[in-house]
Amino acid sequence: MNLIVTVDENWAIGKGEKQLVQIPAVQRHLQQLTVGGIIVMGRKTLQAMPQGQPLYGRDNIILSSNRRFSVKGAKTVHALEELKEELAGAEQNDIYVCGGDRVYKQLLPYCDTAYVTMVEKSYVADIYLENLDKSGEWELAEESDEQTYFDITYYFRKYRRIGGKA
Secondary structure (H helix, E strand, C coil), X not given: CEEEEEECCCCEEEECCEECCCCHHHHHHHHHHHCCCEEEEEHXXXXXXXXXXXXXXXXXXEECCXXXXXXXXXXXXXXXXXXXXXXXXXXXXXEEECCCHHHHHHHHHHCCEEEEEEECCCCCCCEECCCHHHHCCEEEEEXXXXXXXXXXXXXXXXXXXXXXXX
């Protein structure tokens, strides 16, 4: 399973229920990585997408504790065990975890690859992802050249779980 996330230099991912930064090239990168695959995200992450709609060209699975929530074009599951059943038989390399905070925390232990956009900036934040550089369980496998968006410098990084299948 793969994780996709954008973090600042402190591994922050959000403030309140909002992303820290939106960079068009990061959205294109996410699209290139995930097209034809399976996206797993929480309800709030879906609602933050353009028009609050599932991503086209992918199987979208929404993990939400809200049992009344449903959206056209996506399968909704309400617990980790239900998600595991839904993903049974799927190729693990085709599954992409896209947030938010609770979904990342629940599924990070099942991920062997993490695609991290590392922004060289520190934002005011209250939601953080585990620092993969310091965890001892992950290693940096690849890093892009420096990218820029106005005054923001960032890198596309690929991490692999040490001893993982990826």
